[in-house]
Amino acid sequence: MSEQVRPDEAAQALAQIRQQQQRVIDLAMLPTWYWWIVAALVVGLSATVDAARQRPVVIALAAVAFALAIAGLTIRVVLGAWRRAQWRNQLLGSRGVLLILGFVWLVVGTTLGIAFALEAVGVRQSATLASLVGAAVMIAGGPVLTRILRRLMLDNQARGR
Amino acid sequence: MAAARFDELIHAPTRLAIVALLATSEWAEFKFIRDSVGLSDSALSKQLTTLERAGYLDIRKDFVGKRPRTSARLSKAGRAAFERHVAALQEVLAGSGASLLPQ
Numbered sequence: 001m002s003e004q005v006r007p008d009e010a011a012q013a014l015a016q017i018r019q020q021q022q023r024v025i026d027l028a029m030l031p032t033w034y035w036w037i038v039a040a041l042v043v044g045l046s047a048t049v050d051a052a053r054q055r056p057v058v059i060a061l062a063a064v065a066f067a068l069a070i071a072g073l074t075i076r077v078v079l080g081a082w083r084r085a086q087w088r089n090q091l092l093g094s095r096g097v098l099l100i101l102g103f104v105w106l107v108v109g110t111t112l113g114i115a116f117a118l119e120a121v122g123v124r125q126s127a128t129l130a131s132l133v134g135a136a137v138m139i140a141g142g143p144v145l146t147r148i149l150r151r152l153m154l155d156n157q158a159r160g161r
Numbered sequence: 162m163a164a165a166r167f168d169e170l171i172h173a174p175t176r177l178a179i180v181a182l183l184a185t186s187e188w189a190e191f192k193f194i195r196d197s198v199g200l201s202d203s204a205l206s207k208q209l210t211t212l213e214r215a216g217y218l219d220i221r222k223d224f225v226g227k228r229p230r231t232s233a234r235l236s237k238a239g240r241a242a243f244e245r246h247v248a249a250l251q252e253v254l255a256g257s258g259a260s261l262l263p264q
Binding site: 005006007009010011013014016017018019020021023024025027083084085086087088089091157 | 167172174177178181182184185186187188189190192193197198225247250251253254256257
């Protein structure tokens with residue numbers, strides 16, 4: 001039967017397969033606005049820390065509100081897509097997991113490193129200033145990470161993982 | 162890569178779209194499949210039943226709150242058949258000197 005399929009028909013079928021697979025993989029991708037909201041929440045928490053240094057209760061409440069907001073947002077975005085189609089975990093692979101962890105460490109490391117450095121030289125708004133840099137890394141790097149992960153998942157799918 | 166074997170059941174355009182979608186998923190919701198492949202509810206049900214009878218699909222029905230939800234996934238046999246079918250399509254292309262991987 002395959003002998004009866006013309007090369008152009010085969011190419012069309014493979015293109016259709018690729019298009020459908022992209023639909024599922026696109027579901028797994030975080031939208032750009034997600035990074036903006038997370039960045040705003042990080043800056044908000046840091047500004048609260050700087051403004052309420054002598055009031056640990058306020059900082060604790062802000063930290064809890066921050067954690068709840070991040071968790072709620074992430075669950076809403078990821079589970080919303082997950083309910084529609086559960087992409088195969090193998091598509092992300094260990095390389096994808098390492099990329100995500102590396103990005104988290106880049107953002108956290110950059111933010112903490114700058115914050116401690118500013119604190120050491122006596123800058124009063126050290127947390128806020130450092131978080132602004134961390135937020136910029138997140139806003140610029142988040143969509144790049146998303147594009148790399150998408151490419152990786154498509155490659156893994158093509159390799160039959 | 163899987164051994165190439167053309168599968169007439171999978172090759173029909175609507176079923177190819179359904180199977181390709183499910184090949185990237187563990188489970189996919191009926192509505193997501195319907196919207197992705199552009200079929201009516203009844204047309205999709207018919208195609209899913211055909212694939213299920215061939216042993217290529219598992220269908221799951223459950224409830225989200227009080228709302229019924231139908232999901233589908235490729236069975237082991239269905240996934241193997243799809244991989245063989247993709248290999249067959251690639252062989253046709255390779256034989257013609259062209260190349261297009263389903264990335």
